[in-house]
Amino acid sequence: MIHNTAIVSPQAKLGKNVKIGHFSVIHDNVVIGDNTTIEGFCEIGYPTALATNKPLIIGNDSLIRSHSLFYAGSIFKDKLTTGHRVTVRENTQAGINLQIGTLSDIQGDCIIGDYVRTHSNVHIGKNSRIGNYIWIFPYVVLTNDPHPPSETMLGVTIKDYAIISTMAVILPGITVHEHTLVGAHSLVNRDVRAGMLVAGNPAKEICEAASIKLREHPELSAYPWPRHFDKGYPDSVKTVWRDLFGNKVI
Numbered sequence: 068m069i070h071n072t073a074i075v076s077p078q079a080k081l082g083k084n085v086k087i088g089h090f091s092v093i094h095d096n097v098v099i100g101d102n103t104t105i106e107g108f109c110e111i112g113y114p115t116a117l118a119t120n121k122p123l124i125i126g127n128d129s130l131i132r133s134h135s136l137f138y139a140g141s142i143f144k145d146k147l148t149t150g151h152r153v154t155v156r157e158n159t160q161a162g163i164n165l166q167i168g169t170l171s172d173i174q175g176d177c178i179i180g181d182y183v184r185t186h187s188n189v190h191i192g193k194n195s196r197i198g199n200y201i202w203i204f205p206y207v208v209l210t211n212d213p214h215p216p217s218e219t220m221l222g223v224t225i226k227d228y229a230i231i232s233t234m235a236v237i238l239p240g241i242t243v244h245e246h247t248l249v250g251a252h253s254l255v256n257r258d259v260r261a262g263m264l265v266a267g268n269p270a271k272e273i274c275e276a277a278s279i280k281l282r283e284h285p286e287l288s289a290y291p292w293p294r295h296f297d298k299g300y301p302d303s304v305k306t307v308w309r310d311l312f313g314n315k316v317i
Contacts, residue, residue: 070107079112082127096120096139100127106135113138117175118157126163138175150187162199174211180227182300194222198245200293201225204233213239226261228291246291248276262290287316 068086069075075093082101087093091105094112105111109131112123118140126145131137133151140157143165150169159173162181167173171189180199185191189203192211197203209223221240225231229243232251243249243259250266250273259265264273276290287295293308295317300308309315 076112088133094123094139096122098122098124100125100129100145102127103129103131105131106133108134110136115139115157121158132169141175144181156193168205177222182304186233192222192239194220196222196224198225198227198229200228202230204231204235204251206234207231208236210237211239228293230292246276248279248290281317284317 070087070089072089073087073091075087076095078095079093079097081099082103084102085099086104088105088107090107091109094114097112103125113136115138118138121140123137123139124142125147126143128145129143129147131149135149135153137155138157141155141159143161144163146164149167152170153167155173156175158175159177159179161179164182165179166184168185168187168189170187171185173191174193176193177191177195179197182199183197183201185203186205188206190208192209194211195209211220211222213219213221223237224242226243226245228245229247231249234251235249235253235255237243237255241255241258244261246262247259248264249255249259249270250264253266253270254268255265255270262276264276264279265271266273277288279289281287281289281295291312294312294315297305297308297315
């Protein structure tokens with residue numbers, strides 16, 4: 068269903084049961100998968116020379132909420148979900164079920180894995196590399212310029228299962244390794260070893276994340292987090308986690 072105020076290019080390719088909201092614009096070089104909803108006042112496939120004529124591809128069963136802007140040239144697999152007023156620049160490749168929070172900004176040329184969760188007001192700098200099953204909480208900034216302003220781009224790398232807490236800033240070229248917890252308000256200026264909690268300004272190692280106990284179940288470790296939290300993940304993922312981490316403990 069396409070609202071009568073929407074502008075949809077005849078060159079755009081829309082799948083089955085696609086819904087386009089009021090006053091949204093769908094540009095030429097766009098592919099939208101089946102059962103996807105684009106809410107009102109969105110602009111999808113904004114043309115830019117940096118996209119080098121590549122299409123914007125949005126997978127099946129996606130939901131893009133109102134006032135969001137997606138440039139041409141990116142690929143999103145199925146079940147993309149956004150909040151409101153999201154901006155995504157060109158040449159981003161994202162896996163299945165990426166969630167982008169309200170007022171968040173992906174600056175382009177990024178690679179993002181499967182089941183990544185970003186909350187509101189997150190800035191993902193150009194050339195970022197984000198793994199699978201990542202949580203990025205509100206007001207996090209991933210930077211990329213080591214001596215601004217310059218033409219140098221050193222994107223941040225965040226590896227699988229890492230958690231970046233609210234208002235943390237990750238400096239250019241830093242790698243945050245697997246199963247890491249970055250504390251709130253931290254300034255991360257050096258690589259973070261796998262499985263560690265870091266916090267502070269500048270961030271320092273505090274302890275192994277696995278030593279942190281759940282507040283409501285102090286006999287249990289809070290990390291790796293898939294042992295106690297799997298809300299919103301499909302059964303196929305839960306099966307893999309059982310093999311990796313054992314049965315869910317609560």
